[in-house]
Amino acid sequence: MTDKYYNVADIFGENVFNDAAMKERLPGKIYRKLKETIKNGHELDLETADVIAHEMKEWAIEKGATHFTHWFQPLTGVTAEKHDSFITAPMENGKVLMSFSGKELIKGEPDASSFPSGGLRATFEARGYTAWDPTSPAFVRQDAAGATLCIPTAFCSFTGEALDQKTPLLRSMEALDRQTIRLLRLLGNTTSTSATPSVGIEQEYFIIDRQNFLKRKDLVYTGRTLVGAMPPKGQEMDDHYFGAIRERIAAFMRDVNTQLWKLGVAAKTQHNEVAPAQHELAPIYAQANVAVDHNQMIMETLKKVAYRHDLQCLLHEKPFAGVNGSGKHDNWSLVTDDGINLLDPGKTPHENIQFLLVLCCILKAVDEHADLLRESAADVGNDHRLGADEAPPAVISVYLGTQLQDVLNQLIDTGAATHSIGEETLKTGVRSLPDFLKDATDRNRTSPFAFTGNKFEFRMVGSEDSVGEPNTVINTIIAEAFSDACDVLEKADDIDLAVHDLIKEYASAHQRIVFNGNGYSKEWIEEAARRGLPHIKNMVDAIPALTHEKTVRLFEKFGVLTRLELASRAEIEYEIYAKKINIEAKTFIDIARKQIIPAVIRYTTVLAESINQIRMAADADVSTQTQMLLEVSDLLAGTRLALSKLEQVESEGLKVEGARERAVYYRDEVATAMVTLRAHIDKLEMLVDKEMWPMPSYGDLLFEV
Ligand code: ADP
Ligand code: MG
Numbered sequence: 001m002t003d004k005y006y007n008v009a010d011i012f013g014e015n016v017f018n019d020a021a022m023k024e025r026l027p028g029k030i031y032r033k034l035k036e037t038i039k040n041g042h043e044l045d046l047e048t049a050d051v052i053a054h055e056m057k058e059w060a061i062e063k064g065a066t067h068f069t070h071w072f073q074p075l076t077g078v079t080a081e082k083h084d085s086f087i088t089a090p091m092e093n094g095k096v097l098m099s100f101s102g103k104e105l106i107k108g109e110p111d112a113s114s115f116p117s118g119g120l121r122a123t124f125e126a127r128g129y130t131a132w133d134p135t136s137p138a139f140v141r142q143d144a145a146g147a148t149l150c151i152p153t154a155f156c157s158f159t160g161e162a163l164d165q166k167t168p169l170l171r172s173m174e175a176l177d178r179q180t181i182r183l184l185r186l187l188g189n190t191t192s193t194s195a196t197p198s199v200g201i202e203q204e205y206f207i208i209d210r211q212n213f214l215k216r217k218d219l220v221y222t223g224r225t226l227v228g229a230m231p232p233k234g235q236e237m238d239d240h241y242f243g244a245i246r247e248r249i250a251a252f253m254r255d256v257n258t259q260l261w262k263l264g265v266a267a268k269t270q271h272n273e274v275a276p277a278q279h280e281l282a283p284i285y286a287q288a289n290v291a292v293d294h295n296q297m298i299m300e301t302l303k304k305v306a307y308r309h310d311l312q313c314l315l316h317e318k319p320f321a322g323v324n325g326s327g328k329h330d331n332w333s334l335v336t337d338d339g340i341n342l343l344d345p346g347k348t349p350h351e352n353i354q355f356l357l358v359l360c361c362i363l364k365a366v367d368e369h370a371d372l373l374r375e376s377a378a379d380v381g382n383d384h385r386l387g388a389d390e391a392p393p394a395v396i397s398v399y400l401g402t403q404l405q406d407v408l409n410q411l412i413d414t415g416a417a418t419h420s421i422g423e424e425t426l427k428t429g430v431r432s433l434p435d436f437l438k439d440a441t442d443r444n445r446t447s448p449f450a451f452t453g454n455k456f457e458f459r460m461v462g463s464e465d466s467v468g469e470p471n472t473v474i475n476t477i478i479a480e481a482f483s484d485a486c487d488v489l490e491k492a493d494d495i496d497l498a499v500h501d502l503i504k505e506y507a508s509a510h511q512r513i514v515f516n517g518n519g520y521s522k523e524w525i526e527e528a529a530r531r532g533l534p535h536i537k538n539m540v541d542a543i544p545a546l547t548h549e550k551t552v553r554l555f556e557k558f559g560v561l562t563r564l565e566l567a568s569r570a571e572i573e574y575e576i577y578a579k580k581i582n583i584e585a586k587t588f589i590d591i592a593r594k595q596i597i598p599a600v601i602r603y604t605t606v607l608a609e610s611i612n613q614i615r616m617a618a619d620a621d622v623s624t625q626t627q628m629l630l631e632v633s634d635l636l637a638g639t640r641l642a643l644s645k646l647e648q649v650e651s652e653g654l655k656v657e658g659a660r661e662r663a664v665y666y667r668d669e670v671a672t673a674m675v676t677l678r679a680h681i682d683k684l685e686m687l688v689d690k691e692m693w694p695m696p697s698y699g700d701l702l703f704e705v
Contacts, residue, residue, distance in 0.1 A: 049102025
């Protein structure tokens with residue numbers, strides 16, 4: 001346990017086999033070889049791996065590790081691991097040796113048959129391989145299970161098909177690296193040798209009391225409330241956002257930070273979010289694959305630490321209907337090994353030709369693959385959020401802000417950009433307070449893909465989803481746009497003129513994707529339709545983008561995903577959709593039948609008895625009570641009818657043939673039947689005696705922490 005008060009710098013990264021640990025522990029030659037591997041992506045030879053494994057094990061054992069695991073991200077959205085202890089067969093003297101070989105470090109062979117493969121396994125073997133990603137450092141996780149050495153790995157089938165999030169992400173980073181350097185060379189850059197996407201992920205989540213959580217079977221089984229009337233007080237007072245953090249939550253956050261810092265995750269900001277009981281955590285950005293791993297570690301840590309504080313962390317995108325949902329913001333920029341951020345416009349963007357070309361390539365990429373980008377943020381929970389007046393709309397658009405918009409307008413209108421709107425000063429009006437420089441690239445919180453100063457912020461991702469896929473898509477579509485630009489520029493006689501023409505061409509051709517207004521407004525949805533931008537309202541409609549011909553061409557061209565891998569991913573997503581809605585339906589049926597209907601019947605019995613007693617005792621007027629009884633009975637009848645309907649469609653669902661057809665059925669029949677049932681029950685909750693209602697209310701869940 002850490003002291004009550006400690007110096008962050010002392011504990012930061014203490015559980016990570018990071019560069020400092022490697023440098024200290026590994027023989028110089030081995031260290032240099034590993035660095036070389038990390039930099040150039042060569043395979044490690046077994047001899048080198050043996051030495052690294054040995055030192056890593058010694059280091060881990062000092063931290064109390066008894067087991068090691070290949071930690072990977074199958075297509076379930078969460079991480080998977082299989083633990084092996086370091087113990088080898090007992091020796092003659094009855095003692096055991098602790099060993100860990102290079103082979104065990106770089107390669108694992110978990111049984112792949114229990115992970116989704118979308119038909120890939122039928123054609124191949126059930127065996128799967130995990131392979132160490134040496135660019136993401138190994139770490140020791142300390143928890144109730146003891147200490148475990150976790151090795152971030154990619155997960156593939158026997159024949160090399162990706163079965164995970166990490167493999168395509170790494171492939172996309174390589175593709176983007178190559179195309180970026182190719183473009184930079186054409187622009188006269190001779191110094192940069194590699195380019196890597198930097199990613200910073202803001203994570204939203206809810207924290208509720210664990211005892212309340214356990215009384216809600218819907219939360220336990222599905223992660224969201226399937227019923228629940230709005231509390232008298234919600235977020236309308238705006239008093240939660242950035243509000244003072246309560247003691248119990250503060251203790252939890254402190255513990256989360258400590259854990260994450262030890263794991264080398266630079267948890268930086270924390271604050272209350274818009275809804276009651278909602279919070280956000282953001283680490284400092286890191287190289288894309290590391291940031292994606294860190295986000296998984298953050299989600300795991302939030303859940304585990306909450307448990308220790310008798311709290312429950314809800315990562316679902318929409319745990320409470322009518323209350324603000326949770327997402328993640330994927331902040332993305334592109335940085336060279338010599339420190340140039342290609343998304344930094346500088347003070348005078350109109351003169352920054354390289355930036356303008358990169359920007360216009362990104363506009364082209366997002367416009368041409370808006371449907372794919374939308375798909376990368378699709379998950380079952382996010383369907384409750386996107387387009388629901390609080391998260392970004394389900395239409396992809398890019399926000400540029402006044403300054404950049406103005407530069408592009410100049411280019412489009414006159415062919416030349418001659419000036420940039422400067423920074424303004426915001427006067428505080430108090431002499432002792434400094435005036436602020438108003439950022440020339442302002443903010444817009446309603447845009448799904450917003451330029452925010454020196455990065456883009458993709459705000460559509462769901463809070464529970466992996467950010468692996470969104471980053472794979474962003475990297476690859478931008479690699480393609482760079483590659484297309486290079487194809488043109490490489491043929492040009494006058495490179496300056498060609499760059500200028502290309503910027504103008506892309507800016508004009510892809511203007512329609514830019515929108516700087518209020519993304520929540522109805523007018524925008526209509527305007528987007530006029531512009532021909534795709535408006536994809538739910539996951540089932542988003543999935544086909546994975547297998548469009550242009551998507552297959554894109555991913556195959558850059559060796560990120562094959563046609564077969566894409567088809568399997570689409571299949572998996574349909575399956576996940578149907579399965580999740582099926583679990584929700586079954587949970588709902590259970591709750592309605594065994595908890596809610598019996599409670600309502602008890603309440604009507606009490607009402608009826610009281611009517612009888614009043615009549616017998618005083619022969620008084622009981623019309624009010626009778627009215628109430630009738631009202632509740634009516635809703636009860638409606639509930640029963642809606643429940644029968646849900647039971648009927650649920651039992652039909654599993655019989656529907658074909659993954660897509662089944663998903664469509666679950667969306668149109670089962671999910672709709674749940675909405676109807678819920679409407680009756682939420683009205684009942686407002687009428688029935690709270691003492692008799694069989695589960696904590698929204699008010700209890702949201703305010704009792
Ligand atoms: P904002 O308030 O605009 O959302 P923050 O400063 O809170 O920005 O940062 C949000 C996230 O973006 C953090 O994870 C941060 O580390 C990350 N971030 C900041 N700059 C960059 C950058 N150049 N590239 C990628 N991510 C970045
Ligand atoms: Mg943000």
